[in-house]
Amino acid sequence: MASGWIDGDSVKQEEIVIVGASESAEIGIVPDVSAMGLAIDSALRALDDAGLTPADVDGVAGTMHPAELALQLGTRPRYADGTNVGGCSYMLHVRHAVAALRTGMASVVVIMHGESGRSRVGVPAMSMDMTAAPGQFERIYGVAGTFSMFTLPVMAYLHKYGLDETALAEVSVAQSRWAAQQPRALRQKVLTVDDVLNSSMISWPFRVLECCPLTDGGGSLVLTTASRAADMDLKYAPVVVAGTGSLVEGAGSSFMEDLTSFRAFRESSAEAFRSADMNVNDIDHLMVYDAYAHLPLYGLEDLGFVGKGEATEFIKSGATSPGGSLPMNTNGGGIMYTHTGMYGMFALQEAVRQMRGTSPAQVDGVRTSFVQGVGGMFAAAGAVVLRQP
């Protein structure tokens, strides 16, 4: 299979680094700032990490219209990326920015996210596209939201491995231990399996504490080349983008090739590991996009950290909790921390914080972080591997 990287040694040699990373000042429930306002606030903060201003930016990326992002930020970029494959789009933006920076299409790229998912400030009314394949063949059956479609394959998974609904509760329990250390997390209470199972039923077997809340927030990353970064006045040591991968699998959860394993997780992570020249044993810290509690189970298995059907036992053992061998979703995850709708940017932000040593739930000595995103409802995936310089 093709590596997905642009060939040529001169292109490969240049290291691409993250020199700016910030969330918006406020996240969670922010009724007085628009989606664009949240994006721009986070972008200015991220630029400030590197002593940069909008005038230094010649590349913009985001799921919002890149021209509008550029205008609002205050730049006329040479490079624009409006890729939108759902919540993992930001992992793809990182991947594309690496290629753009290596080939000289841009010298400073800002990847921006802003979403007023809860307060709906400055965003059009939500609508479901009933003409595309998921609209015609999934949503017409009473799909009220992502909680009644993204969740749909899980019984096939649980049945295959002889698991029950407590498997999902274990995910929330483990992540709540991290969220308790995160002052910005929307849900900060340490949970027991009973707490989770007794919370209100949304879409059996999923309880509300196994589903992401809908929030408001922004986040941005600033990427440049290592040589350019060497001339910048950086607040934090740069974080190297060691490898990336992506795959677009299909339109929705019922169109997955296999209901018990996500091909886009498998292939995007394999490519990210390959391009980083690393394997699971090299990873100190893991983020797996968790709009719902089954995703870390699929993720741990599809990325190869555990064998098929073993993720629940692994999480239950405390391996992914504070003090465990594989700290995972250390911001509490989308379920506990925040979930604006397209959560991928927040998984990347926590990974950068862990690399910088600035997370409120800091893990000692994080040299590498693997960030796995999912887009749509099992529709696409993007992976990013970070390492210290």
Add this chain to the structure above:
Amino acid sequence: MPKCEEHGWVFPPRPHCPTCGKRPLEWKQLSGRGTIASFIISHRPGMGYQDEVPYFIVIVDTAEGPRMVGNLYGVPVTPESVTIGMPVEVFFENREGVHVPQWRPVGSTVTL
């Protein structure tokens, strides 16, 4: 459902075969039988389902292979009523002139 003579059933329906690009494709009839591949019980009403909560949303593996989403009728709406692999058969719900495939246990005579 459209079927490519060489590469089989095409679902969701497209005017061409996603494997070889052949078009047009002929529409053929399926047996109407299948098994439950996965399910949830929705406790929040989707559009047009305001009076139905709670209700099943299921994925059915048709006997011929393609996987379809639908609702399951003809059993109590409890997790215990359904097992993965349970045999089901199609029936059609008439929604203002559009005939929508739905599912019930084999032998059930429930209709909408």
